[in-house]
Amino acid sequence: MMEADGQPGLRFGVLGPLQGWSGPSRLHLGGAVQERVLATLLLEPGRMVPVTRLVESVWDDVPPTTAAHQVRKAVAHLRRRIPDGNDLIITDGPGYRVSVGEEQLDLIEFGSHLRSAADAVHEGRVGDAVRALRHALSLWRGPVLSGTGGRVIEGAATALEERRLAAAEQYLELRLGLGEAAELIADLRDLIVQHPMRESLRGLLMLALYRGGRQAEAMEEYRKVRELLAEELGIDPGPQLTKLYEGILHEAPELAAPGPVAASPRPITPPAVLPTASTAGAETPAAAPCTLPQDLSDFTGRHEELAALLNHVKARNETSEGYTPLIAIDGMGGSGKTSLAVRAARQAADLFPDGQLHIDLRGYTPGEPSVTPSSALDSLLRALGTPGDRIPDDLEGRAALWRSTLAGRRTLLLLDNARDVGQVLPLLPAEPGCLVLVTSRARLLDLDGAEWISIGPMSEDDGAQLLTEMLGEARVAAEPKASADLVELCGRLPLALRIVAARLRNRPRWTVQYLADRLHDETRRLEELSAGERSVAATLRLSYQAMAEEYRTSFRLLGLHPGTVIDVHSTAALLGMDTHDAESVLERLLDVHLLEQPEIGLYRFHDLVRNFAQSQGGPATEEVDAQGVEQLLGYYLTVTEEACQVLFPGRKRSSTGLAPYGGELPPLQDPERASAWFDREHGSLPAAVALSERHGLDRHTVWLTRNIVFQLNALGRFEDFRHLSQVAVKAARRVQDLALLGASLSSLGIACWKLGHFDEGIEVTSEGRDIAVRLGEKHTEAHSESTIGLLLTVLGQHAEALPHLERAMALEHELDIPRSQAETLTILSTLYEQWGRYGEAATAARRALEIHRQVDYRSNRVMALTDLAFAHVGLGEYEDARTCLERARGLCDEASPPGDFALVLALSAQVAQYLGRGSEVSGLTGQALELAELSGSPTRQAKVENLVGRVHRRRHDHERAMQLHSHAYELAAAIRYRAEEARALGGMARAARALGDTVSAAKHEAAAAALFEVMGAPPYNLD
Template sequence: MTGVESDHLRFNILGTLEGWAGGTRLRFGGSIQERVLATLLFEPGRIVPVTRLVEAAWDEEPPTSAEHQVRKAVSELRRRIPRGADVVVTDDPGYRVELGDGQLDLNDFADLLRVAHAAVGADRTAEAEAALRQALALWRGPIMAGRGGRVIEAAATVWEERRLTAAEQHFELRLAHGDAAELVGDLRDVISRHPLRETLRGHLMLALYRSGRGAEALEEYAAVRRLLVEELGIDPGAQLTRLYEGILREDLESAPSPAEPQPALAAPVSEPGVADRGVCTLPYDLTDFTGRDDKQRLLLEKAGEPGGEGTRIIALDGMGGSGKTTLAVRAAHRLADHYPDGQLFIDLRGFTPGERPLQPAVALESLLRSLGVPDEQLPEGTEERTALWRVTVARKRVLILLDNAADPGQVIPLLPASSGCLVLITSRGRLVDLDGAEWIGLGTLAPEESATLLAKTLGVERTAAEPEAVAELAELCGRLPLALRIAAARLRNRPRWTVAHLVERLSHETRRLDELSTGRRSVTATLELSYQALSASGRAGFRLLGQHPGTEIDVWSAAALTGTSAQEAEDLLEDLLDAHMMQQQALGLYSFHDLVRSFARSLPGDDAGGGALAGRLLPYYLDATEAACEVLFPDRLRMEFDVEVPPTAELPPLRTAAQAMDWFDREYQTIQLAMDREGDIVDPACVVRLSRNLAFYLYTRSKPDEQVAQGLTAVRAARRLGEQRLLCLSLNNLGVAQWRVGRFRDGIDSVSEARRIARALGDEVGEAMSVGRLGLLHLDIGELAEAVRCLEQAVVLRRESGYATGEADSWANLSSAYRRLGRHHEAVAAAEEALRINRRAGVPDREKFVLNDLAAGLLGMDEPERALAVLDDGLTPGDETRQTENHALTLALSAEARQLLGDTERALRDADRAREIVGRSGVRLRASEVENIAGRVHRRAGDPAQALRLHRLALDHATALGYRAEVLDALTGLACAAEELGEKDEAAGYRARGRILQAELGIGAGEEE
């Protein structure tokens, strides 16, 4: 603090606690120092005992060293404050602060209240109004930002009551001076935070009545009466009741209409040296304004850029409730000094519940009166008023905030011609015909901004107690400022509610919008106005798109859902985007804000249910997946279906493998959601065929759990359809999915049923498929003889059916069975036959699977060099995202081959990488294989402890699945690792278990390494 003069010392407590020395902000230390200082500042010049400071610093039981810590805190404050010993003075039995005039905002506030009181007594109402305005402007938020603790909050309550009383008196004075319409917005805002203040309600009723809005004034009385009865069980007081009766009889005294122009409104409080700002009708700047720092910075930068010859126009657009007005008002206050001739605000009511948009002539009348033009000088026509308006502001520097604009026609007559003026506009949709405007779009708040807003509006202590619930609340509110403020208001008005309780209520989508309503503020009402502004076709399309199950909507699915062409669907989506009823995160992909989607789904309509989803969207997805599978899986078995689904008109571009896979990656979850919601009402044939197409994709992308779920959906649909051939196909596909997640017995049940159906139908193709899959399932549960029998039969059946790639699959699985039995030469021969068939058929995706079997057989024959050459072929494509688990196994086998050839460093690296990849795949049966191979690699590298750990993991995984063949490999590896670690008894135990399992599997004693 050296070099800082204490003469410029100032403390602010009406908001966050601040201390300033010259232009330098003081740092007081921790919360104890802040609470001690705040308690002293509440009573400047008075002694505050140490015991009271202890009580203020600790809400709960203070520590035994509390008094000592308070004295240390005072010492720290003195060190941090310039000439601190003269500011915080010791005065037994405590301390006091000594401050001069202008050094504490609390003192300034009290002084200004005294000035206002004296001015009212002397009938100097203009002076009283100015003093109250300056006093209220000192408040930057709740005292200590709500972080003061119990003692400070008790004192803050007293000052908050004085603030409210001052605000009530200030509104009363302005009403007496003839202000009315311009007070409505400010009064509503204060009432939203203090809904039970009858005096404020009375001021609002009077302001509405004098603005020609008597019906709304009566509605306000009904609203506050309901609230008082619900919250306190009482009726409104006599004064409010008399006001209500006077409005009913229409015999209230009218607002004054002075013959001369009204004097300019008193300028808001400003720092010394700032010029008078002229007439100002801006709403007050929210003290708890949060976030939008980047947008505010951009707006101020644009406003500060050199202008052209005309008026600078900056416009904010965003969905209802996104905080456009709040940001515009804040920016206007910060720019006010640059426009000394006035800062004007007018609500154009483009989207105001219960009101029609303000006509330009009416808006011009309000603006001209604000600048002092008397009634007798106001012309009648819009053009004449526009001309007078432009003459009046010519050569002036005026800021005009046109809030809530509906269309360009409402705005253009209000634009001044002076190059010294700035016009700020807020609108829900971008007014594209408004030439020369610089637009800034507002989205939702960032997560941290949402949390901060809730903390400021709800209180730091309350939000800090439930941080996870606060984060969830922000997401349920869609991080929309309006929804967040409504949620905070509900919690403030219900102090017994926890944040988690409100989160639970909001978690039900059907009632979420009902919960986000308080007083006159409602998310539904805000969205309803935007919805009604759409054309009839736009509203119908909006309702249908609300039923789309995905988080993102492309043009083609939108066209299918709405029953239009892709071009018409794109036009609809773009119109909704312009109206901020949709969002766009990527080119060609559109999405709803969560609350907008809830609103769309709540709307009644001719086809807002599942009809469009089941009848149009799912058939579209069937056509699209068929086209994608034709590109990605040209070798799949061609099947004729007895039941056809009508094709849809337009499909996305799916001509290349990259296009098809990208489309599947983006849409597969949406397809699953659509089937979950509508699978019981759509044509079952569509569900079965669509599930089959998804199964190919899910297999390729290694999503086994989702593949099982999709298989079960297909089987249910096939049973409902009663089509045995489709049921056979679905059961076979389900069996493969169950095999991949290690549910071998379930898989055997599914495939066995499929085989019985195929035999009954005389379906040779279906039976060949079933026999091959039974062989695979028996193989992995260790029933090797049965596996070989089934797979050898499957080879013959597949060959006879003419399905070459199916025959190759059976040869590859037969290779695995031979290898498990120690028949390595036969294993290699079977794998080579599978590879030959696949290459002749031109199916590269199946090669990696076969190459793994071939390499494993070669390693069993002790030919690592040949095995590595084979595996290098499999690793060449390097795509880990397709059949991820097979890629991991290729890498693990490669590691074992490299180690046997002497490259241990690369082997260890590849083995660990294989474990990482297989862990991501979710294919559990492959995990145990890779872990066993990695265990062998680590043991040969001289790390038997790591080998032991890996083989134990493999044993646990394989045992849980019943994967007995791999259990045997794990036991063999554990025995070898334990023996190298000198644990002879443990090694003998593993060997004994291995011999028993070998006998059960029908395997001769295998060689150990």
Template sequence: MHERVLVSLLLEPGQVLPVSRLVEAVWDDAPPATAAHQVRKAVARLRQVIPGGAGLLVTEGAGYRAVTDGIYLDLNDFLARLGEARRAAASGSAAGVADLLRRALALWRGPVMSGTGGRLIDAASAALEERRLAAVEQLMELRLNDGEAAGLVGDLVELVAAHPLRETLHAQLMLALFRSGRQADALETYNRVRRLLADELGIDPDTRLTEIRDSILRNDPALAAPPQPHALPAAVPGISVPECSLPYDLRDFTGRERELLDLLDHAREPRGLSPRILAIDGMGGIGKTSLAVRAAYLLAEDYPDGQLYVDLRGFTEQQQPLSADSVAETLLRALGVPGDRIPRDAPGRIAEWRAIAAQRRLLLLLDNARDAAQVRPLLPPSASSMMLVTSRARLVDLDSAHWISLGTMTPESSVAMLADTLGEKRVVAEPVAAAALAELCGHLPLALRIAAARLHNRPRWTIAYLVDRLGNESRRLDELRSGDRSVEVTLKLSYLGLKSKHRKALRLLARHPGRSVEVYSAAALLGTDLDEAEEIMEHLLDGHLIQQHELGYYAFHDLVRSFARRLGGRPSDDEDEESGQEETTALARLLDYYVLATDLACDLAFPGRAELESSLEKGGLSLPLLQDADHARKWLDREQNALCNVVLLAHRGGLHERAAVLARNVVFQLDSTGQFEEYREVALIAVAASRRLGHTSLLRMSLSNLAVAHWKLGRFYEGIDAATEGLQLAVQLEDRRGEAKDTGLLGVLLGALGRFDEALSRLQQSIVIKRELRASRAEAESLTNLSTLYEQWGHYEEAAVAARRALELNQELGARDNELVSLADLATAHLGLDQDDEAQVHLVRALELMDDSSPAADRALVFALSAKAAHRRGERDHAAALAGRALALGRTSRTPIRQSRIENILGGLELGNGRHELALELHTTAHRIAADVSYQVEEARALHGLAQVHQAIGDVALAARRREEADQLFDRLGIAVQFRRSS
């Protein structure tokens, strides 16, 4: 609604639109009763969110008016240029008309609101489209009269395809084809339009088309291009000739509207006493030149004495950057200064350029600058001139410049560029593939254009096929090559512009396994101190070879990373480059850093964990400043992607001890965040690495961690195998702590399979050993598991005792996540004992304690239990809200033992609410999840819940079958009749 209101006002700037007109624009013929009120609210909101909105949208009487004076509006610019073109045509200036039409048409971006604006806006859009097409036809006519032919055919073919009923365009295409020597194609164009008009409208072509057809048939000389005037004489000494040497403006310029408006706003600010400098920097291929050229054309009329362009060759393959004096000579010649008047010495040429430029209103576009020294001498002295500069690195020494740093395009703009360059039909036909292609191109304009060019040249390729080819990172840069354009070559030019130490740093940093690189890990990888690492990173950032999205962290563009990794084995001949052994040494330093840093973080975030002997020493490595548990958790969260990848990198690099030791720390974080599939993958690496090392104690610990991952994922039998092997190794090593750990794990896994007697014995044995060892954190974990076992068995008193002791230990340790689980277990036991008030106390504390960093499965359980407690108190609305949060979190937790339990609890609540279909769905889901992993307690509870639901809806036979199946499982588990319930 807000967009339609704003667009309606901007389509008629300066005109008062009554509220009724705006209502019709928003809702067509079906406005709501509050339509007028909503329009007024929309205007008020627009005034708030648009800078200067109060002055833009003013109230007049019973309506509103858009005041666009002093504001750049492309519609105003478009209409003004068309008006100027009409006046120029009346004065007989064909060249001026063509130039104005080109500039007007360059502003076009398609239908207003892409054709989704409703009846009134679409009508206004259609009127603008008609004016655009009339201007297009006029421009085509001027170009035909100017002697163009073959170069027009492509544009006219596209226009005819887009507007098949515009007979003028067909006539112009026929003429262009005929003048290009394609008489048969010209006649076939006539036949096509004749058939089209007959089929669509039942009419014949107009007389102009027929006359052109007849003239072509008799090869009429009158159809030849009109004679062209002789070329203008060379410049007369002392007289400057207005010059435009700007490159062509891209027809499909896309996606830089915000940056373009920023440039234009600064360019049109009141002039000061010095020339205006607008500078655009960004990585190679980011679209700096395209943006600068578009801005230059839009600003050209403000600089009538010339619009000059020079490629400074700062980063051009196999070419040296131009010197300032050679550029000055080029510029002087462009302004008509004869060669014999141009000084021969460098200072003289620059002085002559500045003297002549001081007398003129010039727009100077210096593209591809190497550094500020190349640009500064060329700055026009006059305040009436402007310099546009593009460079890969920000030219910080160019004083008083207004800088715009170009980043990659948005996903939406990237797809829009593909639609413009490749054709909207192909993109619309494969929208998912088009989005994937944009992603694989890194939203880099050069890469997108190359990809579109490849698809153009291979019409049988689908977008999805190219996406598959680009999916192979090792060949992606090879795929992004078309003709003389190549992403790899563009990046290589930036790379070769670096000093040796920065090249080496770029290659090493590309080996970092994280999505982003913290300065501490960069220092470890580079073998430098923090200050030098930061200086190197900032230098690469200035050159746009790395990016920075948040303070202290740096990141690679995907294509730059691929390029830098490819360089690893191909150093330049003239450099002392990193050998394979040195790269391995750098990786070892990085791993040592991550082992030490995760040791520090885990000791803070997970107090009371077992100590692990390590031969690693700090050895000059700088570690992050982690002051407390919260800082440690945030650091672990931030580095999690890198930590998982670095474990794999260490394993693949044969650094097995580091892989196993680091994995031991990483699993604490993965367990805490509920990422159990990743936990299992890391634990499997640790087991494999420990076996390769023959390190028995590391293997024992790694097997224990693997058993935990299997348990959390419902892979109980695999968990028992891992825990059993771990226990055997612990006994062999006389490792009492390991023995306690693996005995307790066996208890948990046996309990999950419903083997309660065996499980109880194992858990009790584990607790005794842990208590003897004074391993409080480990003891609390086993007490929590014991409480769960008792609760499943229906022994709620014993469950409460175990949970209460676990809670005390976790509170003493400050183990927040484990405290949360203990509170949930204690609340469960009290609910089982019908002690609702006591349960509520613990649930309130749990809700206060948890936050977004707490494991999703644990939060889901607390919400489910809180919903159950609220339901018992008769707070149905509150219970429903809590249940909704529990269900959403539970289904994202990827923990089958928790998810099945939560679904069963909520199924019981919905049955009590009389919502039988939802209860049936929840218990069915719980049964499927539990049965898939042989989690027999929740499987039995799900069957029991299904029996109750079927009984409630009158399906007595099915209820009896489900009840019988549930009772069989309950009997096998030894659960008494009074505890056979689903919640």
């Protein structure tokens, strides 16, 4: 599709796996969050989808506290990745919508064809209706958004699948009306396999069989569905199907086929799918050999791969130009390569009437040597009827006879389980009429002219369907959550799923949940995934042992990598090599399917492969493993330090006492790249701290935590911040390094403040301060004093807090650390504002802003502007407050801490109300409450809810105001946040009085007055 200016346009597909194209180029949309956000928007094109629904779509029932923030980041990410993304994804009120036309989205095109078909039927143009429905059905590439997941998306997918099925039924029914019959049977049988209890489909099949002269088979179909309905649902077929059966039984004349039509439409064939052997026109000669293995009766899924494979077969069969069509299927052990190849070979068999041959080359068969090309040729020649005494003894002679024997024949050859190209090349026919399918665990890169199809784990839906096929619907339906969990624990690997199904069938007393619980123990998982001679570990071991020693060592070491994704730079550190050699190792492991590649430059383990890699270590490898881990942690320590210097200017560099990493680092030159690196490694870094702790590298643990928590704090991930800080404190105590301990305690105090653990925060920060004083560590002393002052301010102990803040500022001035000075000044401004000393609050905030002219630290600058706005409000200077808040909002974006952004928005709403700008208020308050809730900080949420409650009171919405103030009070009282506790009580009193509850109003007023007295502050003006 081309745009008006001749440039390739955008097109998206949801009728199958999610796809995006810009002209001929496939778009890389990002990770699971980005895909689910885009998929949800595309399922409702042109409609506003609220952020809350997008959150539900991504995380179902258990979203993280930062879910809405992550959705906004995902939208920003998609806008950057998709050309003209800002025009495609449009912010619309509380959510987003996508702006796409029919030519840009297959879902819209599908609906357009359905409408055309309906119009044609209404006007009696049956042929046009059939063509429109054929076009509509041809758009489907598989299950809707297969692999994208999520309850919201699955619900929409189910509804769309029902539309597709209804369209397919209408399409086949119209063709029956045009006089077709026998040519529809195969398509109807395929649909019935997928929907065995759908009576309308069964009725169409019975009628097609009857009109095709197969009355007995039509009646047999009725018997099958009657037994199925009785067994599964305890009911009989409906009256329409029963009436059809009776009509067929009595050969009712109204069931006869209509008269011949001049030109009936061609039968539907889904894109890239050939007719099955049962419906193809040519008959295989009786003498033609077939040594293909039996097709699996419960073969499930792989729709896209099978369609692609058969499309290659069909294309090569029709356009062979002097060379043998060659298709190679590669994938990790246990992924179902052979099953897929056999299914494709069986479906394509009638195109090769001179025989279909299979040979297992045993490239990866336990306990058996690989089949030599000479032995393989001997077996293949004998399968074609060549007498043994005519088969030469040498390889060259056998290869020549093989090629001459196949001359002029149309034969299909399945070479299964190939180890390398040397096994395959002598077996290739010379004639273009043949077809060769090759399966291998490694991509055979030297196999020139091959069409490649790589298969990985199954989709979630296909994995669930395979488990259902093997265990039965009743057993899976009885434990749906455990069954879904089992599919994921098996890594959606067909071999693993077949093993667990076999274990459950052989142990009828076991529940699905019981086996899932056993598999949750990663140390036993591979042991559990074995049954008889089949074992996931044994299958993976064959791939592992087939590699050279250097790759086996690298594979084992990569099993120690803490990340969910692995890049070249961290691999180089772990393996002790340069990035060029590291990339070669990763690509080799990718070629043999021991690694996956989610996007260019990034690699990851399949879960079961990671378990296997981790099981290969032992006493003999401990020294090498420990060295690799230390190198990797040194890399992470160096990179996080450099990234923090870019993202947090003015941050003090400290000597760690550890050797810096000397290898190549990823690009971190600007905040965008540094932030992107942190985002990509957000799961790896806490896991790296845990790895460091397990290996007893306590100094690495402390210093790496120090760097990571800066970003965790900026992102509002306060629980992670606190947990890692606690780990670092324990590590510092173990090494008995007081300087490290003091710094770690000081950091933990900040996390405690964010989460409202004030008493714990004062305790640990005071210990850190005392250690710093004893050691003369003035930087740590200053930070600790500032944090103690902050915690006391929150507790409403203003007089006690002030000396700590003044001491902190004196030390910061002496040490010339302006960034820290600015942070302490913002705390001081908050203290004065709570104390009712608004002029001094404004002075402190202005001094903080002055420092930011030298050190541009955006988050602190936002808070300094907000503190100054609070002071202006206290002084009644609302225009000045509005100016400050406009500047603060201009500095906020999706990457800003949600709690800080929420506070800016809430105060902006209050100021807008004071200035008579009522139209701005609702949008500001709604977003403020949403961000405050996902901030993970009760201090921020309480303050925001009090501000918004005050806005509602001034609008005379006293019931909503009471709700907000009451919840703010619960939050503040639980953590003894005295200032907001008092504000909440005052707000509750005003709301109660307005609602006529004077008793409650008096009680709340008395409680608020008592708190103001304790804080030594004048009562706040609550109007």
